[in-house]
Amino acid sequence: MFELISDDSTTSMPKLIVLGVGGCGCNTINQLSQINLPASVELVSVNTDAQSMAATNSHFSIQIGPKTTKGLGAGAKPDVGCAAALESQESLIHQMQDADIIFLTAGLGGGTGTGALPQVARFARELVKPVIAVVTLPFGFEGHHRAANAEAGLNELLQCANAVIVLPNDKLAEVLGAKMTLLNAFNESNKILQDVLLGLANTISQAGLINIDLNDFISVISRKGRAAMGVSHLKKDEDLVTAVKRAMQNPLLDNIDLSQAQAAIVSVVAKDTIELSQYNQIGATVHQQLPHDALVIIGLTVDANLESELEVMVIATGIATKLLEEDLSASLQSEDNYINVHDFLKHPSALNQGLKPELKSELTQKPSQYHHDVNDLQIPTYLRYQKQQPH
Ligand SMILES: Nc1nc2c(ncn2[C@@H]2O[C@H](COP(=O)(O)OP(=O)(O)OP(=O)(O)O)[C@@H](O)[C@H]2O)c(=O)[nH]1
Numbered sequence: 001m002f003e004l005i006s007d008d009s010t011t012s013m014p015k016l017i018v019l020g021v022g023g024c025g026c027n028t029i030n031q032l033s034q035i036n037l038p039a040s041v042e043l044v045s046v047n048t049d050a051q052s053m054a055a056t057n058s059h060f061s062i063q064i065g066p067k068t069t070k071g072l073g074a075g076a077k078p079d080v081g082c083a084a085a086l087e088s089q090e091s092l093i094h095q096m097q098d099a100d101i102i103f104l105t106a107g108l109g110g111g112t113g114t115g116a117l118p119q120v121a122r123f124a125r126e127l128v129k130p131v132i133a134v135v136t137l138p139f140g141f142e143g144h145h146r147a148a149n150a151e152a153g154l155n156e157l158l159q160c161a162n163a164v165i166v167l168p169n170d171k172l173a174e175v176l177g178a179k180m181t182l183l184n185a186f187n188e189s190n191k192i193l194q195d196v197l198l199g200l201a202n203t204i205s206q207a208g209l210i211n212i213d214l215n216d217f218i219s220v221i222s223r224k225g226r227a228a229m230g231v232s233h234l235k236k237d238e239d240l241v242t243a244v245k246r247a248m249q250n251p252l253l254d255n256i257d258l259s260q261a262q263a264a265i266v267s268v269v270a271k272d273t274i275e276l277s278q279y280n281q282i283g284a285t286v287h288q289q290l291p292h293d294a295l296v297i298i299g300l301t302v303d304a305n306l307e308s309e310l311e312v313m314v315i316a317t318g319i320a321t322k323l324l325e326e327d328l329s330a331s332l333q334s335e336d337n338y339i340n341v342h343d344f345l346k347h348p349s350a351l352n353q354g355l356k357p358e359l360k361s362e363l364t365q366k367p368s369q370y371h372h373d374v375n376d377l378q379i380p381t382y383l384r385y386q387k388q389q390p391h
């Protein structure tokens with residue numbers, strides 16, 4: 001079982017730590033630093049590239065692998081990113097040890113994020129912390145090597161993190177339109193993490209009418225595999241079922257099949273006029289999309305000042321990973337028409353290399369001890385509380 005650091009006798013605000021690893025991870029941290037996050041969220045930038053890290057806004061920063069990379073980045077070599085994380089293991093562990101939930105984010109395909117992120121997830125896991133990772137897959141036009149790097153990194157990550165949310169960058173062009181600027185498209189994808197964080201921080205730190213607490217959250221994300229996440233705002237006169245389905249079909253996510261999900265957490269924020277039938281309809285809609293035996297935990301927070309009619313956030317977890325090849329097929333089929341995304345962003349170009357075989361075998365070694373028992377977490381909080389109440 002996960003160790004809960006938060007102490008009810010003090011603030012009972014679970015501490016969420018977000019580590020952005022590599023260039024993309026630090027971009028996301030930068031973007032998160034510009035919004036109003038709850039005080040319980042701590043942002044940490046992690047990079048091998050000292051210059052780019054200095055330009056990142058965060059509460060803490062860790063330059064990993066100063067000896068390995070001399071502060072110059074990992075040059076698109078995941079084995080260098082991995083060695084950098086191992087060199088800085090102590091600082092990374094120190095940073096994560098008082099977290100209740102750890103979020104990790106990176107763009108897969110380069111050196112630092114791809115090599116270091118699975119290692120950071122492994123350290124977090126050895127600290128027995130719940131870990132959610134949000135990662136991007138490279139654009140098809142970035143070429144075969146980056147796609148292969150990303151695939152290896154993702155497979156490693158899936159073994160270490162509890163829930164992994166995957167955002168293929170190609171979906172950005174598909175969904176947002178080819179005319180959108182690259183920077184704006186990146187901002188949209190980085191916004192997914194922002195939505196997850198805000199939604200979760202608000203959900204688990206607010207005393208809802210029907211409360212979701214940290215244990216509920218942990219019981220859902222303990223289902224290993226891919227995860228999906230979406231937020232939807234009910235518009236005036238919109239059908240509630242349509243809005244809930246929208247939250248469950250985030251078009252920027254990979255091809256995930258919700259009928260394979262093992263668990264979901266649904267957080268509803270509504271005005272005090274919400275009807276019992278509406279609340280039931282939300283639950284029924286989520287249940288319909290998931291297997292009949294999936295664990296679904298639904299919380300409700302009443303907010304009289306809510307701008308929209310109603311807000312629904314869904315996180316579905318424990319989704320089988322068979323669709324990985326489909327996500328990567330476009331990139332893997334492409335010839336070596338490698339275009340460095342950094343050229344678009346006016347960053348120095350990086351070289352492209354696959355994972356070394358010896359790194360692959362090192363990375364696939366399973367961490368030694370990792371046991372958690374979620375049986376005691378299967379009962380939603382409000383039912384547990386009802387059981388505890390004297391009649
Ligand atoms: N969605 C999104 N993707 C990004 C962003 N920045 C980079 N990427 C993607 O992430 C991949 C990895 O790029 P970086 O994060 O810059 O690489 P890195 O981890 O720093 O690796 P090295 O620079 O080689 O050490 C790229 O191939 C892009 O596909 C971003 O801000 N948003």
Ligand SMILES: [Mg+2]
Nearest residue numbers: 022023049073
């Ligand atoms: Mg970099």
